[in-house]
Amino acid sequence: MRQSYHLPLMGLLLFFLIPSQLCKKCVVSEGELSSLAPLLRTMLNSNYTNVAQAANVLLSLRLVGMQNQSIEKQIIRLIKDNVEKKESNLSSGQLALVILALGACHNPDEKCGFDSHLVDLLEEKFQAEIANMEKHNGNPLTNYYQLSLDVLALCLFNGNYSINRTAELFNPENKNYYFSDQFSVDTGGMAVLALTCVRRRNQQIKTDQGNLERIDNYTESLVKKILLEIKENGLIGNIYSTGEAMQALFVSSNYYRENEWNCQKTLQTVVNEISQGAFRIPTAAAQILPALMGKTYLDVNRNSSCVYDNFNISILVPGPAPPTISPSNIKVHYSVKINETYSTNVTVLNGSVFLDVMEAAQRQNKTIFGFTKEESSWGPYITSVQGLRANNNDRTYWELLSGGKPLSQGVGSYVVHSGENLEIRWSKY
Numbered sequence: 566m567r568q569s570y571h572l573p574l575m576g577l578l579l580f581f582l583i584p585s586q587l588c589k590k591c592v593v594s595e596g597e598l599s600s601l602a603p604l605l606r607t608m609l610n611s612n613y614t615n616v617a618q619a620a621n622v623l624l625s626l627r628l629v630g631m632q633n634q635s636i637e638k639q640i641i642r643l644i645k646d647n648v649e650k651k652e653s654n655l656s657s658g659q660l661a662l663v664i665l666a667l668g669a670c671h672n673p674d675e676k677c678g679f680d681s682h683l684v685d686l687l688e689e690k691f692q693a694e695i696a697n698m699e700k701h702n703g704n705p706l707t708n709y710y711q712l713s714l715d716v717l718a719l720c721l722f723n724g725n726y727s728i729n730r731t732a733e734l735f736n737p738e739n740k741n742y743y744f745s746d747q748f749s750v751d752t753g754g755m756a757v758l759a760l761t762c763v764r765r766r767n768q769q770i771k772t773d774q775g776n777l778e779r780i781d782n783y784t785e786s787l788v789k790k791i792l793l794e795i796k797e798n799g800l801i802g803n804i805y806s807t808g809e810a811m812q813a814l815f816v817s818s819n820y821y822r823e824n825e826w827n828c829q830k831t832l833q834t835v836v837n838e839i840s841q842g843a844f845r846i847p848t849a850a851a852q853i854l855p856a857l858m859g860k861t862y863l864d865v866n867r868n869s870s871c872v873y874d875n876f877n878i879s880i881l882v883p884g885p886a887p888p889t890i891s892p893s894n895i896k897v898h899y900s901v902k903i904n905e906t907y908s909t910n911v912t913v914l915n916g917s918v919f920l921d922v923m924e925a926a927q928r929q930n931k932t933i934f935g936f937t938k939e940e941s942s943w944g945p946y947i948t949s950v951q952g953l954r955a956n957n958n959d960r961t962y963w964e965l966l967s968g969g970k971p972l973s974q975g976v977g978s979y980v981v982h983s984g985e986n987l988e989i990r991w992s993k994y
């Protein structure tokens with residue numbers, strides 16, 4: 566039988582209407598709360614196959630005070646099993662997310678959400694990121710989004726990190742904030758959250774005043790870069806970076822004027838996009854939800870213990886049925902571009918995703934169209950084509966394009982159209 570989960574409407578409303586910090590916020594209105602139901606459905610109905618995905622979901626649910634004991638137990642089990650099995654294989658950011666999720670809504674001094682050795686392990690992984698930067702032309706093992714998660718988790722859970730080193734690393738001119746010359750709003754947003762945490766925690770330390778001033782300036786400059794990415798419809802960067810950007814702007818309202826960001830407009834566009842099904846990936850849903858309810862990752866250990874509420878509106882009322890697609894075939898053009906371009910025409914079922922096209926092409930010719938993928942918190946990530954493997958030390962990756970324009974979704978979720986020109990291109994970021 567399908568289980569029914571409910572949103573604690575009144576409790577929830579009170580919870581997020583009480584300002585948790587003195588900064589500018591706008592949140593979904595009481596009347597619009599039910600528009601968030603698709604996000605919760607996506608998160609709660611997920612299989613939690615990936616540790617970063619499970620941690621994103623748990624963190625998000627805990628931040629908004631949406632707790633269901635059986636769901637929590639299920640996610641926590643998965644995370645803990647995963648961490649035990651491949652502790653050392655987790656990337657630094659994955660471990661940071663686990664710490665944030667397990668530690669959310671507990672008093673940091675109680676250390677009850679997770680074993681404190683995870684924080685020690687994160688310190689080591691963060692050092693390994695820096696060592697890699699020193700060896701490989703300033704390129705971390707992962708990326709600056711994850712380095713920001715690392716600093717945030719270390720800052721919130723009393724880990725060791727150098728304020729001086731943090732100030733050096735997070736200079737807004739650092740190339741790691743950019744992918745192919747484009748400022749990454751998600752990365753900038755996460756960095757603002759990390760720097761704000763460091764700033765607030767170390768307010769009183771006289772000897773660090775110089776570094777703290779530097780951190781202030783960097784935060785201000787990152788906030789300016791985020792504001793420059795506000796689009797006509799209010800989205801910041803794109804729909805998938807808007808959640809992180811909103812959180813960053815919530816905690817940094819002293820760095821911009823009220824008329825520089827129309828938060829209500831952003832909120833309204835996001836709410837409309839939810840109804841259009843933009844957040845069907847659990848990680849996407851988990852990353853947008855906290856901001857819509859006025860929460861940020863800095864609220865993670867705000868001394869509130871977990872609240873298990875009695876609920877009164879059902880959120881698992883069936884969502885709108887997906888549009889029925891006729892079982893007809895469509896033809897698309899598909900190319901692999903390295904120096905040369907290798908092309909083919911592929912026939913797939915209407916409603917297919919990019920990955921289906923790649924698989925069909927691979928069946929035609931494994932040498933030219935053969936590829937590998939890895940599961941990630943956003944679904945399948947393409948790691949190699951023709952045996953040529955993406956490498957963070959060289960900043961190389963396989964870029965997805967349609968009609969020559971980069972896609973904002975991955976191979977597992979981008980639905981292809983008849984006659985479309987799809988391409989996977991060996992690129993540098």
Ligand code: B12
Pocket residue numbers: 617618656658659662707708710711744749751752802803804805806846849852941942943944945946947948957961962963964965966971972973974975976978994
């Ligand atoms: C860093 C990053 C990259 C780096 C990854 C390599 C590196 N140095 O780490 C680069 C620049 C190469 C990259 C590429 C792409 N990215 Co990217 N990326 C990110 C970013 C900023 C952080 C990811 C991260 O580390 N998360 C934290 C860790 C703990 O989670 P994780 O699951 O272990 O992380 C891994 C995956 O996220 C994976 N990854 C990165 N991007 C993408 C995109 C997709 C679709 C998938 C399945 C996996 C994936 O790389 C991470 C490190 O191994 C996110 C922003 C965000 N909000 O999450 C965007 C983000 C995930 N990327 C996105 C996109 C669209 C892409 C591309 C499809 C762009 C394109 N047109 O080609 C490609 C992926 C193509 C492919 N080969 O499958 C979107 C996904 C949106 C969606 N609905 O699917 C995001 C949310 C950015 C955005 N706001 O649009 N990305």
